[in-house]
Each structure stands twice: as C-alpha cells, then as structure tokens.
Amino acid sequence: MQKKEPKYLTIIQALETELNSSKFKKNDPFYSESDIKKRYHVSSTTAVRVLNQLAEKKYITRIQGKGTFVSKFNLSTSVRITDTHPYDITQETVKILDAHLTDKVPSIYGKNYKDYVWSIERIREVDEPFQYSKSWFDQSLLSAEAIENSIHVNSVYELIKEHSQIDMYKQQFVQNYIVTTAPTTKISKLLNLSSTDLLIREERWVKKDNKVLEYTDSYQLPKYFGLHIVSANA
Known part of the structure; x- marks a missing residue:
C-alpha cells in the first residue's frame, strides 16, 4: 500500500x-x-x-x-542581467599567462573526476591590468593547437566554438559575485594592488547535460565592473 x-x-x-x-x-x-x-x-x-x-x-x-x-x-x-562594461571594450586586450593540461581540478568537478582539463590563466587590460582569471575547461573543448594560437584571440569561447562547435554562451551557467581582497601575492602584483585593496570576485560554472564544461575564478578592479538588472514583471 x-x-x-x-x-x-x-x-x-x-x-x-x-x-x-x-x-x-x-x-x-x-x-x-x-x-x-x-x-x-x-x-x-x-x-x-x-x-x-x-x-x-x-x-x-x-x-x-x-x-x-x-x-x-x-x-x-524573471530578470535580465547585462554586464555594463564601464570602459571601451574595443580597447580591451587579453594576455594568456599560462595554459596547460592538468588532472588537478577544483572541487566543483567532483571527487571521482579523473580526466584532464585545460587550465588557463589570463589578464585583461584596457589602460591597465584590471582582471585576473583562472579557468578550467573540459579537455574536449579545445585542442593543443588552438591553445598555442590563443595569444592572438581575446575570447576563449570563440576558440571553443571554432574547435568543438559548442556555444558556451548558450549553456546553463551560474555566476556568483562577492567583494573581497586579492587571495594571493601573485594576483596583487599582476593587478598592482595592496593587500587591502578591494576586488570583485566572480565565480562561473558552465554545464551541459549535468557535465561541468568550465569553472572560472576571476578577480576584477571595481571601477571596471558593472551590472544592469531589469525585471520582466510589470
């Protein structure tokens, strides 16, 4: 019964x-x-x-x-959230600091995750370095050749779309934002900060069919950060 x-x-x-x-x-x-x-x-x-x-x-x-x-x-x-980019995005450049395959993955991938992932560190600049990010991408999304040539491309998402025909912007994602200080001396030096200067930390998870495709942990100078939020409700 x-x-x-x-x-x-x-x-x-x-x-x-x-x-x-x-x-x-x-x-x-x-x-x-x-x-x-x-x-x-x-x-x-x-x-x-x-x-x-x-x-x-x-x-x-x-x-x-x-x-x-x-x-x-x-x-x-229902809301629509848009990055406002309070700077001239046509002047933005991206520098790849490091890119390699690794089996050391963030905990978001789960304890039983055994595959290698691409680890990519980047610095974004306009008139100065304003954002440091470290990303872990599923190995199938990129090739070694694409990574080697990535210094000439500002968007890793465009590389992924070209290599694997996956549009990362259309996948399920979650983003969290908090105000914090630089977690390491390396990030402080890259962004020319003191240990007490504040940053916007963004964590981003991208999934497809419950599989983690990307995890990104980034730190951005507050004056380069902006969000526009609009409610769809009357």
Missing part, C-alpha cells in the same frame, strides 16, 4: 504553485499562519512548518511584527 504524502508537503506544493504563477508579485503580503490554518484545516504547528519551509526556500520573507511577504526573488520574477 502506497504511503500517503504528509499534509504539510501537499500544502507547500500547492502554495509553491501559486507563488510561481502570476497571482503574487514581489513584496506582496502572503498568507498568515491563521490564513493557512483556516484554508487547509490544519493546526498552528503545521501552518508554522509550512511558512518556515517556504521561507527557507526563499519564496517568502517573514518579518516579526509586520507579517509575511513574497520574496523579491520568488521564482515568478
């Missing part, structure tokens, strides 16, 4: 469906504990459990003394 799903999970699924629809907009008031008790005929304990789990999933925000509100990052909010 199939075990019946706990009622609180059924309620959560129903509310997630509502939150992912156009019924709610960001920052709208959400159902209270009392609302959920009356609507689904459940106890206070169950109602609180439902709200807490929705909050943990970032669907809602609970503010003591004010109520519960739809998170501004709920899944129905």
Whole structure:
C-alpha cells in the first residue's frame, strides 16, 4: 500500500504553485499562519512548518511584527542581467599567462573526476591590468593547437566554438559575485594592488547535460565592473 504524502508537503506544493504563477508579485503580503490554518484545516504547528519551509526556500520573507511577504526573488520574477562594461571594450586586450593540461581540478568537478582539463590563466587590460582569471575547461573543448594560437584571440569561447562547435554562451551557467581582497601575492602584483585593496570576485560554472564544461575564478578592479538588472514583471 502506497504511503500517503504528509499534509504539510501537499500544502507547500500547492502554495509553491501559486507563488510561481502570476497571482503574487514581489513584496506582496502572503498568507498568515491563521490564513493557512483556516484554508487547509490544519493546526498552528503545521501552518508554522509550512511558512518556515517556504521561507527557507526563499519564496517568502517573514518579518516579526509586520507579517509575511513574497520574496523579491520568488521564482515568478524573471530578470535580465547585462554586464555594463564601464570602459571601451574595443580597447580591451587579453594576455594568456599560462595554459596547460592538468588532472588537478577544483572541487566543483567532483571527487571521482579523473580526466584532464585545460587550465588557463589570463589578464585583461584596457589602460591597465584590471582582471585576473583562472579557468578550467573540459579537455574536449579545445585542442593543443588552438591553445598555442590563443595569444592572438581575446575570447576563449570563440576558440571553443571554432574547435568543438559548442556555444558556451548558450549553456546553463551560474555566476556568483562577492567583494573581497586579492587571495594571493601573485594576483596583487599582476593587478598592482595592496593587500587591502578591494576586488570583485566572480565565480562561473558552465554545464551541459549535468557535465561541468568550465569553472572560472576571476578577480576584477571595481571601477571596471558593472551590472544592469531589469525585471520582466510589470
């Protein structure tokens, strides 16, 4: 006999469906504990459990003394994010510092990953060096010949497209940004920084069919960094 799903999970699924629809907009008031008790005929304990789990999933925000509100990052909010490049990109150049095959990969590839990957270090410059990046690319994406000639090409993605016919810009990706200082003396010297100067750190993961194609860890001078974010919601 199939075990019946706990009622609180059924309620959560129903509310997630509502939150992912156009019924709610960001920052709208959400159902209270009392609302959920009356609507689904459940106890206070169950109602609180439902709200807490929705909050943990970032669907809602609970503010003591004010109520519960739809998170501004709920899944129905679609946004478009664009790098603004507050500099003349036609003047940008890229210098390859190092490129080689290695079996030493970041933890994102998983403990059981045994294949070699391309390790590529780059410096981007305009009037000065402004970004250091180190990337690990799946070995199949590039050839040794392409890497040898890469000093003449600003975009590794273009090399990949030419070699493997994979458009990296169209693959699933995740990017994280934080403000930090240079993690090594090498990066400080390359970007002409002191140990206390701030940088924008960007981590980027690119996957295809759940396989990691790229992991990049980069550090950029703040004055060369910008993002433009537009919500698709009315």
